[in-house]
Amino acid sequence: MTADVRSAVTLVVAAFGLSLGLSGCGSDNPPAPPPSPVASSPAAPPAPPVPAPLPPPSALTDVLYRLADPNVPGAEKLVLIEDSGPGDAAALDRFGKALADNGYHPMTFDAADLAWTASGVDVVATVIARTPPGRTGGDFTFPMEFARTPDGGWQLTRDSADTLLEVDAGQSPPR
Numbered sequence: 001m002t003a004d005v006r007s008a009v010t011l012v013v014a015a016f017g018l019s020l021g022l023s024g025c026g027s028d029n030p031p032a033p034p035p036s037p038v039a040s041s042p043a044a045p046p047a048p049p050v051p052a053p054l055p056p057p058s059a060l061t062d063v064l065y066r067l068a069d070p071n072v073p074g075a076e077k078l079v080l081i082e083d084s085g086p087g088d089a090a091a092l093d094r095f096g097k098a099l100a101d102n103g104y105h106p107m108t109f110d111a112a113d114l115a116w117t118a119s120g121v122d123v124v125a126t127v128i129a130r131t132p133p134g135r136t137g138g139d140f141t142f143p144m145e146f147a148r149t150p151d152g153g154w155q156l157t158r159d160s161a162d163t164l165l166e167v168d169a170g171q172s173p174p175r
Helices: 003-025 057-068 074-080 086-101 158-164
Strands: 108-116 123-131 140-148 154-156
Touching (some): 057 108, 057 123, 074 154
Antiparallel strands (some): 140 154
16 A cells, blocks of 8 residues: 555544544434524503692682682782783782672682693693582582692683683783
8 A cells, every 4th residue: 555545544534533533422412493583572662651640629729719819919819820911910800809899709619520631731620619608519610720830839721811801812911
């Protein structure tokens, strides 16, 4: 045998022996299949924010008691109405005087069915029942909205104030 043939035979035998030796080190189990992609479910939408607690009814009726008080000057009531202006002071004075002159002072206010409005955050809708002195039960009910002030208080919304004071858009007091 020539040296080239011997080298080739040695190389084949060594490769064969190496493959047999390595196959003895492996597992008899078939190779594991590649991991299948995991289908992830879409992220759940975030939970809606928990609405702030509604104000107590007295926080809203206190605004109305002050607005209806004929002893409080109209200029001091302006903070109780959203977007109020100097022209509202005279209308508030007339409102308080009309209530007193017609026997509606002191008046009882009750707020019921409080709910956050869809129009915005920090606006509460309620139904106000008004009861004149000497009567039981509201003589009328009226839907009103109140807006939270930056300091956490409450004021009558502009629309509710305009309706309460019976001022239509064409006769709005200057602001």
